[in-house]
Amino acid sequence: EAGVAQSPRYKIIEKRQSVAFWCNPISGHATLYWYQQILGQGPKLLIQFQNNGVVDDSQLPKDRFSAERLKGVDSTLKIQPAKLEDSAVYLCASSLERDVLNYGYTFGSGTRLTVV
Amino acid sequence: LAKTTQPISMDSYEGQEVNITCSHNNIATNDYITWYQQFPSQGPRFIIQGYKTKVTNEVASLFIPADRKSSTLSLPRVSLSDTAVYYCLVGDGGWNAGNMLTFGGGTRLMVKP
Numbered sequence: 001e002a003g004v005a006q007s008p009r010y011k012i013i014e015k016r017q018s019v020a021f022w023c024n025p026i027s028g029h030a031t032l033y034w035y036q037q038i039l040g041q042g043p044k045l046l047i048q049f050q051n052n053g054v055v056d057d058s059q060l061p062k063d064r065f066s067a068e069r070l071k072g073v074d075s076t077l078k079i080q081p082a083k084l085e086d087s088a089v090y091l092c093a094s095s096l097e098r099d100v101l102n103y104g105y106t107f108g109s110g111t112r113l114t115v116v
Numbered sequence: 117l118a119k120t121t122q123p124i125s126m127d128s129y130e131g132q133e134v135n136i137t138c139s140h141n142n143i144a145t146n147d148y149i150t151w152y153q154q155f156p157s158q159g160p161r162f163i164i165q166g167y168k169t170k171v172t173n174e175v176a177s178l179f180i181p182a183d184r185k186s187s188t189l190s191l192p193r194v195s196l197s198d199t200a201v202y203y204c205l206v207g208d209g210g211w212n213a214g215n216m217l218t219f220g221g222g223t224r225l226m227v228k229p
Contacts, residue, residue: 042219091159107159
């Protein structure tokens with residue numbers, strides 16, 4: 001079974017520039033999550049999708065962050081404009097409700113963003 | 117959301133059994149306890165999940181006392197490759213859409229030769 005795919009793997013941008021991250025979840029997984037992980041900290045949830053609808057985006061800084069999952073499969077997370085404090089690893093995860101108790105979420109390897 | 121407390125770091129040696137304890141005093145009746153493992157430059161990986169008593173799989177065991185206010189992840193005979201950060205999470209496990217898992221700071225386990 002293919003895992004959660006994320007791209008790019010690394011990205012370096014200057015502050016005030018824009019950046020987008022892409023995630024392709026495991027086939028059939030209806031639930032998709034974006035997490036932000038700052039160096040030395042645990043992952044922090046930004047947004048959760050169920051199919052193509054947003055379930056919770058209460059921790060998403062909406063003045064600069066946006067995310068979409070138009071067809072209920074792939075998702076993109078965008079930052080515009082980026083700030084220095086946005087430097088982090090952005091992780092995408094997906095899950096299948098009936099399997100989550102036994103298998104949890106499946107995470108991708110993340111995109112490491114450096115804002116200079 | 118129930119908050120968890122776990123040691124910041126632990127050291128062990130190859131071949132030893134490692135027990136990482138997590139406190140979750142405010143755990144709710146319908147909450148499960150889940151542990152994830154994270155290696156550098158990778159996303160977290162699900163290890164084990166339980167509700168009460170003991171759960172065992174091919175990787176680890178999870179011990180949960182009757183009051184469920186704490187839990188212990190047990191890794192038998194660790195090897196160098198078990199060096200990682202281990203996260204304890206409490207929630208409904210994502211069973212219901214709209215509920216998600218909140219990660220704390222984790223425990224950094226260092227396994228020495």
